Amino acid sequence: MEINHKIKDQITGFIAANSLVLIVMAITKYFLPPFGGGNVIIFSEFVILPFLMGIVSAWCWRKINISTRKQSAWTIYNTVIAIVLSFLVLKEGMICLVIVSPLLFAFILLGTYAGKAMFKRNNQTLNASVFVMLFGIFIADSLSVHRYENKVADTITVNAPPTEVWKYVVAYKRIEKKSDFWLFRMGMPSPVQSTAEGYYLGAKRKCIFSNGYVFDEKIVTYDENKDLTFDITNQPRDPEIMGHIDILRGQFLLKDNGNGTTRLTGNSWYRLYVFPVWYYDIWAESVTRNVHLRVMEHIKELAEAK
Structure with missing residues (x-):
């Protein structure tokens, strides 16, 4: 009993x-x-x-x-x-x-x-x-009012001049390599391709993720071989991100190192809708950083192959 x-x-x-x-x-x-x-x-x-x-x-x-x-x-x-x-x-x-x-x-x-x-x-x-x-x-x-925005930056060195790297910054062919990041391997959408309607200021751009998700973008800064900045105009309503985070802007910066190599920097700005920030921003930064590195390593591979 x-x-x-x-x-x-x-x-x-x-x-x-x-x-x-x-x-x-x-x-x-x-x-x-x-x-x-x-x-x-x-x-x-x-x-x-x-x-x-x-x-x-x-x-x-x-x-x-x-x-x-x-x-x-x-x-x-x-x-x-x-x-x-x-x-x-x-x-x-x-x-x-x-x-x-x-x-x-x-x-x-x-x-x-x-x-x-x-x-x-x-x-x-x-x-x-x-x-x-x-x-x-x-x-x-x-x-209370809750508002939090952050910027994540990552940098790699590409063994190719900025003119070669730039060819794959605006748009790049599909990434076939499997990601090592454990959340991507669990099924979180990861970047696989980027397309653009043209290489000019104001051109529309699409960042395509696995599972068919598409981020619609607009090029707002086009400084050839130096700076590509784009605003996110529409993003998928995936249950994993809907109401939790909005990606606001992305950017690629190229710097000629003067020795045939290029310093490639990827920046992303986002807004979080989940709190406490001290916990969730760790995850947001980690995911954003792995998106950057997946794309930039692919650009590096394509540019160095030339």
Whole structure:
């Protein structure tokens, strides 16, 4: 009988924690105006809510004497349930869920530790104060303006003069080589080809990614053999990037090293819609950098072959 009560409390902890998050997410998405502007996913949704999930689970498990190891294992189950529900209910992409899972696990686990300590002391004033504080942070974060833009730059040396490199900067033939970047190998779209309607200022350009995704671009700076800058005019509505990041502008800079080689620099500007920045910008920079290097290494190979 005691074992049945433990299993019941354990399952209740999973259900209560995930139900709380689904209810809050539904309220913020369907019944309240957008927080932070546009489709921003705020800091609190990835930090405060998982922390609350842990506290709620700890309350349901307060009568169970669980070890630290078992508590961590149950937190993994809680995280997996949250990820599956996000996939089924919120329609998040699998790669996005892989990226967010460490953050969810960390704060759900911290919440369970905090909850275990709170309910062990059974101090109602302390418990109420913690919930009020978390609710206050959630409201303050929800009403704040969220805007973050960043630039990523990468540089390689090409053993060819700028006149040769330039031929493949504006447009390049299809990349056949498989990427070594693990997210690309998992299925995240990667660049495979670039086309342009002409080599002149204002020309339309397309950056084609795997799975057929296309970024429409317009050349805004055309300084032959030196600077190609293009604005992104339209981007695919892929579930992995839609509402999470917008690529704003791209650029290739060529510098003659004076010894038959060229310094090729790739720059990209983007805007993030997911917070906290200290976590998600690490991923955004990594993906952007691997896009740069995949394209620039291909340009290098083509130019040096000549």
